[in-house]
Amino acid sequence: MEAFFSTPGTSDSITFKIKEDIRNAKKHIYCAVCYWDDEDICDAIITSKAQLKKLVLNNGLPSTGVLDKLTKNSINMVFLGTSSHPYSNMHHKFIIIDDILWIGSFNFTLNAKERNYESMIRLEVVKKKESINKVIDTYKKEFNRIWRLGEYLKDVVQVGKGTCNSCKKVVANPFEHYLIDIIYSEGNLSDIVFFCSENITLYPSAESVFKCSVCGSNNAIISGNIKHIEELSNEYETIIDYRNYGATVCSKCFLDGNYR
Ligand SMILES: [Zn+2]
Ligand SMILES: [Zn+2]
Incomplete structure (x- = not known):
């Protein structure tokens, strides 16, 4: 040293x-x-x-x-x-x-x-x-x-600006801004997708998706946007049913690659 x-x-x-x-x-x-x-x-x-x-x-x-x-x-x-x-x-x-x-x-x-x-x-x-x-x-x-x-x-944030490609806002905290979804196919990991949470609407009954599918913490999506999601939930703008897509993961499990 x-x-x-x-x-x-x-x-x-x-x-x-x-x-x-x-x-x-x-x-x-x-x-x-x-x-x-x-x-x-x-x-x-x-x-x-x-x-x-x-x-x-x-x-x-x-x-x-x-x-x-x-x-x-x-x-x-x-x-x-x-x-x-x-x-x-x-x-x-x-x-x-x-x-x-x-x-x-x-x-x-x-x-x-x-x-x-x-x-x-x-x-x-x-x-x-x-x-x-x-x-x-x-x-x-x-x-x-x-x-x-x-x-x-890389796929969701504009290099040089730090803005979200989807909603155009500056991404201050990626884990507040994006819902990280693990997509499985026949039991194996097939993809990980970052959804801009400004632009998604969940079914009101989808509350369980906020739980991390790996560690069970409630940190898989962050509170800042839940209200927004609930407000929109009766409208049919962009409805994504996570039960069809896969499981949600929290920031820590994502960073540690802790879900295979
Ligand atoms: Zn966004
Ligand atoms: Zn977790």
């Missing part, structure tokens, strides 16, 4: 060392970062020989050269939150490079590199250092959880 600092006006040791780790990567690069306008680390990731590259970025990330470059080079990216919304901001700054975890205050920006006081800790998997290995594992798990959410949000 080692600590790194950047100080305005001095050479940036953080970027230098992260780039070195990226160059040496063989297996994977999992990166979650809020702001990014510095092409240095971007270029390093693009040219890295790591087999798997996955980035979780912020929906409010301005369309910079970095985003264009990553897109052109087919780097896998998903987007969460938006920095323009106070209740939903993908604010992580961590990167997992093979068996190394970098975590701290450093975004991949020119400001972080040249103008700010920043710190990062570099943890590396070492035999017999169980506590460190556990922390790195926890971060891998967290990365998988947010990646998974991002993959589903």
